[in-house]
Amino acid sequence: MVKIFIDPGHGGTDSGATGNALLEKNITLQIALAVRKYLSEYKGVSIKMSRTTDKTVTLNERTKEANSWGADYFLSIHINAGKGTGFESYIFNKLSDTSSSAKKRTIIHKKVLAVNELRNRGQKKANLHVLRESKMEAALTENGFIDTAIDAIKMKDKAWIARVGKAHAEGIAQIYNLKKSSPPSTPTPSKPTSNSIKDTYKVIKTTEGYSTAQDAKNRKNKRSTVSAGTYYVYKKASGMLNVTKQKGTPGSWINPTTSSPKQPSFKVGDHVVIKNSAKTYATGEKIPSWVKNKSLTVQQVASERLLLKEITSWVKKTDVSKK
Ligand SMILES: [Zn+2]
Secondary structure, three states, rough: OOOEEEOOOOOOOOOOOEEEEHHHHHHHHHHHHHHHEEEEEEEEEEEEEEEOOOOOOHHHHHHHHHHOOOEEEEEEEEEEOOOOOOOEEEEEOOOOOOHHHHHHHHHHHHHHHHOOOEEEEEEEOOOOOHHHHHOOEEEEEEEEEOOOOOHHHOOOOOHHHHHHHHHHHHHHHHHOOOOOOOOOOOOOOOEEEEEEEEEEEEEOOOOOOOOOHHHHHOOOOEEEEEOOOEEEEEEOOOOOOEEEOOOOOOOEEEEEEHHHHOOOOOOOOOOEEOOOOOEEEOOOOOHHOOOOOOOOOEEEEEEEEEEEEEOOEEEHHHHEEEE
8 A cells, every 4th residue: 555645735824825816725735636536546545635625734744744654655736936937846955866756756747747738847856844854755846836827827727727636646656556446437348259248247136037138128028037146148238138047048138227226326515424334445445443424525426436535535335325
């Protein structure tokens, strides 16, 4: 499990740089939350943030928290000021260009530069608190100039924020060779091999069997009852499945929407509770008991999983109930 500490610059009473009716603290938080959102789509990563709201956190508190957590990487997000234009990134000034820190920073720098439509001001070094006092490898990005109109206009664009956040996440994923944890949202039907399909299908709830795919679709002319269990898929047509206990021989057509229990639909902002029976997060780690029986907020919805805000974790939809 690689531990990534994301540090949105400034916050609370410290607004950071200002310009063009923008405050640095707000932009850094939006980008950092986007980094977290995209990074949490990967397996084997644990994420902590120095702040997730507009609150005051001292520089010392930021590095102390990352150090005591034992983060593997410290990523600090900032916005520049001083009437320049463009993107630049920093590592601690005592590090060499061939250091592992420098190489990691280069990966992030290139990823972000490829999407932010900002001039490249280069990969730089500086004696900054968060880079110096963090015990782990660290980088700080300056994502444009808040007091320069052509840079600031981008910061007002939600799509730009998302792109920049995603690029930081992709950089980290590349550095640690992280793999996406969620399967594609629409499963691609497997190609039939000769006459049979190798897939199996689990009928969760006893359902009706039909003679044709069309009947199954219309739920007309029921022919048999298909009891719960695992079946071979003989054929697929119009979203219907022909399932059989004997591989390679035709069985009954079923309507998959009736054979699986209906799942409640979730939307962002819903309050849910993790079921007592739940064992692991969608990413595989054990669910500690203290998060159960607690009202949690849905922050993101994927095909089979939900990102819960208070615990920054992906949980299988089947493991939660609506509050
Ligand atoms: Zn700053």
